Amino acid sequence: MLDLFKLRIRHGKQAIPNIRKAEVLETFKGFPIIDESKCADKCKDCKDVCPTEAIEVNPLRLDLGKCIFCGECEKVCSSGAIKFTNQYQLGSTNRNSLIISSGKTFEQFEEEAVDAKKEIHKYFGRSLKLRQVSAGGCNGCELELAATTNVNFDMGRFGIDFVASPRHADGIVITGPISANMAPALKDAYESISDPKIVIAVGVCSISGGLFANSNHVNRNFFDEIPVDLFVPGCPPHPLTFIHALLDYIGK
């Protein structure tokens, strides 16, 4: 019994008090700052080294929906044209805004990234229940999503929770590139959620297929038919990235 009290005291308060102001370590790779003026002539080393074809040159652009944040481009670039900052607030309602062009600042990105609609706030602002489906996810995104509900991040304080049944859910959170074998089950789960419902694509695999975009065993037809409401980039996204994206989206 004494040990229990000892444990309780040592445990202390673990919840991050003001999640909106939380910062992550410097080493974390988040929003990239791109400065094409530093590019050497005809150099496309960054494009060549990128494992997911997230980089285009002329003009230099980096697609956060394809980027796995491995930082290989930053390492290979001797002139520092690509620099990853530790800004983790990367969620967006607009796929195109994830394509970062030269000179774009984090503030500019943040301004236009999430379009908080009034009706979304009205429907889901106070309570949002989500069903998570892993469709070929490697368990990276899944672990980080599970972490959003732990004692540190405690997403439940905002009325946002993961639920077991799609019938109880207001939306679906998809991870993984959608393996062909999971495509039917994913569709079923989506259809089992009653309207109005939202679709959230978490992680680079879900947004663009990531490393598996060219796999013969992936079937991404789901996204041809069903539009995504919120994109959460990362490999895997930090729990704070997910929570921030959602809070922005539901207007909290």
Place this chain on the structure above:
Amino acid sequence: MIWTEIKNLQSVSLKEIPNLEFHKLREQIVEMISKGCRLIQFFGEKINSGVILYVVLADDEQSKLFIASSNFNDGDSFDSITPEFKSFHLFEREFYEQFGIKPQGHPWLKPVRKGIAGISKEEIPYEFFKMIGEEVHEVGVGPIHAGIIEPGHFRFSCHGEQIHHLEIELGFQHRGIEELFIRNKNNPVYLLKLSESIAGDTVVGHAGTFARAIESLSENNISRRAMVIRTIALELERIGIHLGDLSALSGDVAYLTGNAAFGALRTKVINTTLAICGSRFGHGMIAVGGVNYDISSELKEKILDTINKLEEDVEIAAEVLFSSASVLARFEKTGIITNEIAKEIGMVGPAARASGVAIDIRSDHPFGGFSLFPVHKLTLKSGDVFARAYIRYIEITQSIKIIKEQLETFSEGELKKTSSELKPNHFVISLAEGWRGEISHTAITDENGRLRKYKIKDPSFNNWLAVALSVKNNGVSDFPLCNKSFNLSYSGFDL
């Protein structure tokens, strides 16, 4: 002795691998396994008009590996080894599924991964074992499960609350990883990142195993410093996951104090990994030829601080968890895997050690930093959920000691050495002890020194059957607890 004897990470020319007729190879396998060898790999490679089968056995006590091969023509069959040694059951099924070479007399020849049509283009439906009787019923779960976890289908045959049989259909996560390794053989960065994504909870484990295979094929001896950093990263991964598992196991028996305490400790550990490499799971840490990130003396002090505090915290939290009557009532004698069964079906990792099987690649077939620092093998006897939980606790303590030891012996050295070309026509097997158990990657190069075949085995491949066997005669409500006590990978299995 017809086998070629090698060590972990020792590459060997394809010419040196003996090739014999299968019935002779089979006799040899039976002899070796009877003498106490263990099956490590059994996989095929498609060649012009047939298939080559490679078999790798291990003599754990002497740190030796034995390889041999056999050729088959398309449509051949062979005498199954499974009736004699059950540890072959899944390997033979996989071989059949991918190449259509049938193991005659295999007692359980079912699909391994859903929808993989190696032989026919049609999908072979999975036929579940049917239990018939009064008041017998089936419970089907999945592919989508209740929590935030990966998909797989579970079919329980029950009588009342009691589970009599569980069958697990996997393959829902199949992404064609082995195929992608060969298709992208000219893109080393892609291959490394792909190896990190085999199982997202074993990033350092799999990426390290891949890197060591490539380093062996290019004779790249990485620096001592890089080795130490890799070892620290691997042990941090082990501690992080084990803490997460203890948290989840506490949650499964509604012991919220443990759930919260271990969960918070896990965050501290994975944030330490974040401090080193910028990813909580160790993405980007490993490079072929070394590591991408250094541990500065300032960071070293921080890590030491964190793990010293962690050591005390874990001890108190474990003391509280493992002395709680309500927890023990659920953990003890639940989901038992006896020592005999564990050996028979070829289990690996902490789950095997919890059933008293003393195997640990870190000490049996040392790799990287472990060839300089021997690891003592920890085992428990009872093989129940309690043992699989408790072994995590003692492994956390052990890993903390390893990290401290490694940090003390930090020497100067290059972080990363450039790799030269891979040796052509070579074979290498890279074994490592990830947090879940034995990871094995096998690489074969072609005449131009490019990857020709890449075979991956996550420890989950060895252990999924154990989950099915552990729940026999337990209540349905104990299934989540049994399952979590193994915490196996779906994506690592499905590939």
